[in-house]
Amino acid sequence: MLVETLNGLKASGRPVLVHMWRKYVLVPFGTLLMMLLLYGINEIIKRTTINFPASVCLMLLMYGGLSLNSWLFGEHRTDVFLKYIEIPCGFALRWMNLYFTPPFVTLVLSDKVNVAEAFTIMAVFVVGYIFTFGFMAYFTWGLQLLLGTYKDHVEADEKDEECRISESNHNNSEQSSSTDKEEVAWEVKVRDFVLEWIDFFVYGLVFVAGLPVYFATGYEMPVQLAAAVLLFRACLLIPAKLRRVLHPILISFSLCLLVYYILSLIKGQNYFTCIRHYKTGRTYLTLFDSEAYREWPGAGDFLISLMDISIVSLSLSMYKYRGDLKRHFASVLPPIVVCAFMSFFIYPPLCYHLGISSARALGFTGRSVTMALGIPLVTALGGSTQLMAVTTIISGILGVLVGDLILFKVFRVRKHDFVSRGVSFGLNCGAVSTYYLTVVDPRAGAMSALSFTFYGTLMIVLSAIHPLVRIVQKLVGW
Incomplete structure (x- = not known):
């Protein structure tokens, strides 16, 4: 041995x-x-x-x-x-999912919301989420029928059914022979173990090296970053079936808050100060702007x-998948325009008249826009970027957890209708679910990337037109 x-x-x-x-x-x-x-x-x-x-x-x-x-x-x-x-x-x-954890970590710094408004926000989010899934899926499906491109998916379904039957027969015939294979050699297991855990060792060293830096100088970034990566990497060890429920973003950020709390207690630092230093706003784009951003960059x-x-x-x-994008562009563009109009002119006044504050109502405009686009969008409108960030990431996580269930079981969308699937996920779930689609259905992932990119771009263009911004702000009582 x-x-x-x-x-x-x-x-x-x-x-x-x-x-x-x-x-x-x-x-x-x-x-x-x-x-x-x-x-x-x-x-x-x-x-x-x-x-x-x-x-x-x-x-x-x-x-x-x-x-x-x-x-x-x-x-x-x-x-x-x-x-x-x-x-x-x-x-x-x-590692894209790891990069979406900072807004959740800094959620503890957000303003308190009363119970009534919290339930209203939740209700608007859930109803709007399900409605957008169904409306965009059927809208895209209808456009494909009109343009004559939907028949491709029907043919794909038939071919896939034949493939599944042949693969099932092949697997059954191979099953008995596979049990006769010799077990993997011990030295191969050792090699695979080293390759799998080498990253834990590296970031473990960074964490250990970051401890004296934190306790001696008060600079949190090395130890917080190492902890975030280690915890997220550990969450990926959860079996795939459980991971759909115990999503790594949710579990890792919760554990991060616990670790940061323990470290702040040991050092005697205020916990909220520790979290504020986690994300100071000094990214690579503002790294050399020391006048506006005096704090050093944090892990976030x-x-x-x-x-x-x-x-x-x-x-x-x-x-x-540019061929698919070109072929189905006419089916993708109208849903993007309609969704942008609804998010910009209908979501904010609806939220406001239901009892949600003006800033948070404006924050809902970026509910399904990826954070890279949502932050400048909501900032231009004067809305709550914190609400936007949280709802955006929750939209993406829910897309991973229940998006396929809503589309395939509730709205009966065909599984090979990658156009409707991609557009619905892109306009409703943003970048988090787009990454998920690139793994399980790359063609739908490409459609999703195209959808949320053009949708976010159109929203940014609308927010850059000052008269339109004033109209939306007046609709929420500003």
Whole structure:
């Protein structure tokens, strides 16, 4: 056993070095280059009168650039660029859910809401959520029928049924032979164990190194960031079936609050001060603006900065399925326009007249807009960015948990209608569910990315028109 263990450790040496080189050298280098590019784009945008996120701008530019390059030089040469772009972008997409935890951590700093308003907010959220799912799914489905593109999904259903039957027969015939295979060698298990837990070891060292920094200087970022990554990574060990209910975002942020509370007690620091330092607003875009942002960056600022990279990375999925996007664009655009109109002009006055405060009513305009777009949108309207951030992420998590149930069981949408599925998720659940779709249904994920991008872009354009902003503000009593 000892010899096999040593052989397993020896066998893991090269894979670990490759893993460390790629994940802790190439990925940070590629991420830094993308942040520099985003910083430059943001500086250009700041010199205009438009408040538009640099991450979404780069996502559209990258999608357009890849498509143009493929058209001019062919896919083979474009794949050369994709091989390098995939290094930081693939990492960002895999860890995208982690980057959505900061708004939940800082939720303890938000203003108190009375019981009546809290129940009203919950009721408006639930009813609006279900209504948007059904309305957008049927609207998109109807447009596909009118345009004659829906028949493709019917044919796909029939082909898939045949594939399932053949695969089932094949699996049954293979089942008996698979039980005769030898167990995996011990040294292979040791090698796999090392590769699986090496990241825990690295971030564990960062956590331990961050403790003296925190207790000696009061700077929380290293220890808070390491704790956030370790806890989120641990939540991914939950079995997949349970993970749909015990979502890593919800579990990890709750554990983070507990760990931060314990650390603040040990140091004798005020807990709310500790959380305020978690997110100071000094991201990579404001890193050199020491006059407006005097506090050092916190762990939340670090994660939100990486979220911009994950937003840009969605362009890879859009590029891969650009044929579907082009073919179904006419079925996607009208639902986007209708949803933007409803969110901008109907949601706020409806919430206001139901008893929700003006700021929170305006915050509902960004309920289904991804945070990268929702923050500048709601800020331009003067609404509650805290409510917007929480409802946006809850919308995404619910999309992962019950979105398919609502679409397939309640509204009877066909499973291979990836257009209706993608549009409904994109307009109702934002980036969190888009990441989920890119894993389970990449074509629907591409539609979802296109939908929430164009929807958020249109909302940003509307919020940049001052007369329209004044109209919406007057509708909520301002």
